[in-house]
Amino acid sequence: MTVTTLQNPLREGLRFERLPDPCVMVIFGASGDLTRRKLIPALYNLAYDGLLPPGFSIVGYARRPLTDDEFRQEMRAAVERFSRRQPIDPDVWETFAQGLFYFAADFTDASVYPKLGEVLERIDRERATAGNRIFYLATPPDAYETITQFLGESGLAQPTQPGSWVRLIVEKPFGHDLESAITLNNHLLRYFREEQIYRIDHYLGKETVQNILALRFANGIFEPIWNRNYIDHVQITVAETIGIEGRGGYYDRAGALRDMVQNHMLQLLSVIAMEPPIAFEADPVRDEKVKALRALRPLRPEDVNELTVRGQYGPGFIGGRPVPGYREEPRVAPNSLTETYVALKLFIDNWRWADVPFYLRTGKRLPRRVTEIAIQFKRVPHPLFKGMATAGVEPNWLVIRIQPDEGISLNIAAKVPGPRIRLRTVTMGFLYGTSFLVQSPDAYERLLLDCMLGDSTLFTRRDETEAAWVPITQILRGWAESPPPEFPNYDAGTWGPPEAEQFIARDGRRWRRP
Amino acid sequence: MRSTPPALPFDIEAIERELARLWQSAPMADRRNELALSRTSVLTLFVYAPDTSRADTARDLISRLSMHHPSRVVLLVASGQEPLEEPQISIQCNLGIAERYAPCYEQITITLPSDGMELLPSLLIPLALPDLPAFLWWLGPLPCHDRRFVAVARAVDRLIFDSLESSHPIADVIATRRLVQQVARSTAVSDLNWGRLGPWQETTARMFEIPHCRWALEAITRVDLRYGYARQRLTPNPTQALLYLGWMANRLGWRLASFEVDGNSWHLDLTAPGNRRLSWTIAAQPGEELFHGQLVHVSFVAEHNHETASFSIDLSGHDRATLRLRVHDPNHCVLEHAFHHHLLDLQRLLINELQEVTPDWLYEHALDEATAIAVEYRKLERQKEH
Numbered sequence: 001m002t003v004t005t006l007q008n009p010l011r012e013g014l015r016f017e018r019l020p021d022p023c024v025m026v027i028f029g030a031s032g033d034l035t036r037r038k039l040i041p042a043l044y045n046l047a048y049d050g051l052l053p054p055g056f057s058i059v060g061y062a063r064r065p066l067t068d069d070e071f072r073q074e075m076r077a078a079v080e081r082f083s084r085r086q087p088i089d090p091d092v093w094e095t096f097a098q099g100l101f102y103f104a105a106d107f108t109d110a111s112v113y114p115k116l117g118e119v120l121e122r123i124d125r126e127r128a129t130a131g132n133r134i135f136y137l138a139t140p141p142d143a144y145e146t147i148t149q150f151l152g153e154s155g156l157a158q159p160t161q162p163g164s165w166v167r168l169i170v171e172k173p174f175g176h177d178l179e180s181a182i183t184l185n186n187h188l189l190r191y192f193r194e195e196q197i198y199r200i201d202h203y204l205g206k207e208t209v210q211n212i213l214a215l216r217f218a219n220g221i222f223e224p225i226w227n228r229n230y231i232d233h234v235q236i237t238v239a240e241t242i243g244i245e246g247r248g249g250y251y252d253r254a255g256a257l258r259d260m261v262q263n264h265m266l267q268l269l270s271v272i273a274m275e276p277p278i279a280f281e282a283d284p285v286r287d288e289k290v291k292a293l294r295a296l297r298p299l300r301p302e303d304v305n306e307l308t309v310r311g312q313y314g315p316g317f318i319g320g321r322p323v324p325g326y327r328e329e330p331r332v333a334p335n336s337l338t339e340t341y342v343a344l345k346l347f348i349d350n351w352r353w354a355d356v357p358f359y360l361r362t363g364k365r366l367p368r369r370v371t372e373i374a375i376q377f378k379r380v381p382h383p384l385f386k387g388m389a390t391a392g393v394e395p396n397w398l399v400i401r402i403q404p405d406e407g408i409s410l411n412i413a414a415k416v417p418g419p420r421i422r423l424r425t426v427t428m429g430f431l432y433g434t435s436f437l438v439q440s441p442d443a444y445e446r447l448l449l450d451c452m453l454g455d456s457t458l459f460t461r462r463d464e465t466e467a468a469w470v471p472i473t474q475i476l477r478g479w480a481e482s483p484p485p486e487f488p489n490y491d492a493g494t495w496g497p498p499e500a501e502q503f504i505a506r507d508g509r510r511w512r513r514p
Numbered sequence: 515m516r517s518t519p520p521a522l523p524f525d526i527e528a529i530e531r532e533l534a535r536l537w538q539s540a541p542m543a544d545r546r547n548e549l550a551l552s553r554t555s556v557l558t559l560f561v562y563a564p565d566t567s568r569a570d571t572a573r574d575l576i577s578r579l580s581m582h583h584p585s586r587v588v589l590l591v592a593s594g595q596e597p598l599e600e601p602q603i604s605i606q607c608n609l610g611i612a613e614r615y616a617p618c619y620e621q622i623t624i625t626l627p628s629d630g631m632e633l634l635p636s637l638l639i640p641l642a643l644p645d646l647p648a649f650l651w652w653l654g655p656l657p658c659h660d661r662r663f664v665a666v667a668r669a670v671d672r673l674i675f676d677s678l679e680s681s682h683p684i685a686d687v688i689a690t691r692r693l694v695q696q697v698a699r700s701t702a703v704s705d706l707n708w709g710r711l712g713p714w715q716e717t718t719a720r721m722f723e724i725p726h727c728r729w730a731l732e733a734i735t736r737v738d739l740r741y742g743y744a745r746q747r748l749t750p751n752p753t754q755a756l757l758y759l760g761w762m763a764n765r766l767g768w769r770l771a772s773f774e775v776d777g778n779s780w781h782l783d784l785t786a787p788g789n790r791r792l793s794w795t796i797a798a799q800p801g802e803e804l805f806h807g808q809l810v811h812v813s814f815v816a817e818h819n820h821e822t823a824s825f826s827i828d829l830s831g832h833d834r835a836t837l838r839l840r841v842h843d844p845n846h847c848v849l850e851h852a853f854h855h856h857l858l859d860l861q862r863l864l865i866n867e868l869q870e871v872t873p874d875w876l877y878e879h880a881l882d883e884a885t886a887i888a889v890e891y892r893k894l895e896r897q898k899e900h
Binding site for chain 2: 019021127395429
């Protein structure tokens with residue numbers, strides 16, 4: 001990790017103990033949505049909070065011809081629209097904008113990369129960025145290979161000054177199946193070393209996801225019961241009320257399994273299932289996560305239909321308003337067979353989790369926006385309180401909510417006061433966002449800062465990405481060998497297809513109502 | 515001989531009973547809004563207000579703080595009026611913060627006699643939530659010369675005060691250091707005025723992290739520091755400036771060599787490791803009330819082998835809510851850097867302090883150095899008097 005803490009006696013003991021080295025971030029795809037909606041607002045907020053080093057600079061790289069000043073104006077408009085902080089602070093903006101530059105070029109043209117190198121060297125001289133670079137691939141994924149190849153061939157992928165560094169941030173989707181992910185990894189590794197590559201999954205930047213590690217490994221009471229002896233099953237739900245929001249072209253090729261399960265949901269599963277790492281550092285944490293993913297029980301094609309449910313929404317109502325069905329969405333094929341809902345059951349074949357089912361479900365146009373991990377504990381071995389006394393008493397649930405209302409709740413049975421023995425379930429809730437007097441930073445802010453600091457703990461490593469593709473590719477193969485589903489099979493505004501209820505009911509369980 | 519303060523007209527245990535009754539009678543959910551009332555405790559915050567005007571300030575801040583503060587707040591108001599009022603006890607729940615939960619906090623207001631210092635420990639100890647840190651935010655000048663105050667400070671885990679409120683800044687710096695030492699085993703002491711230095715320290719540290727300016731840290735020859743002085747105040751308050759100098763002296767191993775005072779300007783010669791000399795000027799700059807006692811400008815000059823670099827840090831922006839660093843290095847390169855600070859936002863300063871539960875060793879070291887300079891200043895003043 002490159003942190004200047006120890007070099008400067010004035011740094012020791014200050015509250016900002018992690019300040020990155022001065023650097024330049026080159027954003028490929030600077031005219032795209034991600035840059036405007038997420039990256040520039042996140043970087044501005046980091047500047048506002050004083051978390052960026054002096055001299056920090058951004059080079060926006062895109063085809064559209066723009067001057068530096070025009071680019072600055074566009075980015076200011078983006079910050080005014082999408083930043084979590086309003087209004088914009090003119091003084092902070094002025095110095096932030098001094099470090100904003102634009103490079104108009106086609107990234108498929110190899111001849112322009114040396115020119116990009118010249119621009120970066122000039123910025124190094126003028127803004128003391130010392131040869132430190134981050135290349136951010138915010139382009140469509142089909143451009144990744146070309147850009148990284150030309151970066152490599154022009155010498156930009158490696159440090160040019162002693163002590164300097166070069167990093168690459170890659171956005172999802174990272175491949176569309178195991179084979180393409182391996183191909184892409186092999187390609188990237190021809191030009192960059194693994195420790196230079198930061199594969200971003202913004203779910204890992206969410207505070208509550210990081211808090212799962214604190215909950216598990218900073219409290220003595222949970223880890224002893226965090227295993228097959230006490231846990232009945234785990235449910236991970238990522239429910240969205242929105243549809244595909246104009247992303248029909250991409251989504252119709254990807255579907256819910258690739259868009260949500262392969263990355264976000266398997267990341268959640270891995271932090272829930274991992275063994276304690278030997279240290280809270282990038283490789284020990286990722287070593288344990290990848291072990292959990294590798295322990296996922298293989299899905300044979302003939303079992304896939306038993307272990308998964310696919311759905312696609314038809315027209316319906318969300319929040320009292322009519323919404324179209326998936327096949328009526330723009331840029332979606334009218335006979336599309338893409339799943340907008342998926343439920344699956346996975347097993348982790350290791351000592352801790354043997355035979356504990358992990359139920360995952362995600363869908364679009366569901367009735368409530370919620371992301372949560374719910375852990376159901378086994379019932380008591382001997383029912384001491386019988387009959388009516390325990391009617392309606394739920395088993396113990398530990399629920400970790402990622403959104404909304406980030407926090408943790410625990411259901412326990414308690415006696416209703418009075419002479420009779422009657423038990424009821426009570427929920428003890430802890431709202432993460434209202435307990436520490438501070439606003440959680442946006443996930444991108446956290447991840448961009450971590451990358452500048454060289455801390456890759458919250459980024460996915462090559463083996464992790466590939467391990468996550470293994471079950472997804474098995475499911476995709478199983479689906480390809482099955483007859484096409486009869487879509488649409490759930491109305492927008494419902495909790496998915498009826499088959500999903502039967503799917504879990506077969507195991508004598510039911511989905512939580514989140 | 516001090517008179518004994520009047521006994522409080524209520525039973526402290528009755529406060530807990532009343533809170534328990536309120537929680538029992540509160541509906542556990544607001545069914546109309548589908549909200550569950552949420553009770554989470556992270557700390558106990560005691561707030562002492564020496565008069566009703568400061569109590570109003572505190573109430574306003576507590577109300578805003580409570581939006582993100584699901585804990586117990588005990589407001590202790592010295593009223594000076596007899597008879598004393600009954601405590602006010604309430605549970606406040608905030609709707610509209612979360613989609614499904616309404617975080618709640620407990621608020622207790624207790625009126626005290628104006629000289630109720632001796633009573634305080636007997637209130638603080640039983641009203642603190644068990645197993646959670648207890649903070650005491652002391653509004654107004656810290657009674658650090660009052661021996662009874664040591665017992666008050668020892669009753670909590672962290673004492674928060676603001677040396678900007680001091681009317682005898684130099685004497686109070688010395689007395690505060692004594693207090694910090696006296697309570698060190700039980701209580702951490704936080705000065706909001708030290709908290710205000712955070713952005714200045716951060717900016718100072720980072721200017722020497724700019725790659726081609728790192729050499730300058732060991733080549734500083736001159737520092738010019740100015741702090742605000744509102745003329746309507748009788749005396750300037752150089753505490754923040756002293757703490758800043760104390761911090762740098764501690765981190766860089768500087769020692770005071772000589773000291774001259776010229777009105778509201780101080781000229782100090784310091785010795786750095788290697789017997790290098792550097793000069794400091796600390797001057798009060800007349801200005802508006804809002805910046806009384808606050809740093810408004812720091813500049814450094816560093817010289818080495820005929821190379822010179824200069825740095826300056828200023829408050830900037832139309833509301834002066836930004837700290838701006840300007841760097842002129844030997845390559846004639848000019849670099850500017852700015853970020854938002856929270857020097858004027860009392861709520862943010864307080865929140866920062868409430869997040870800390872361990873002693874701030876950096877503050878304690880800076881205070882040691884500041885005290886050494888304050889003692890020298892007092893010697894000079896005494897010599898003048900004689």
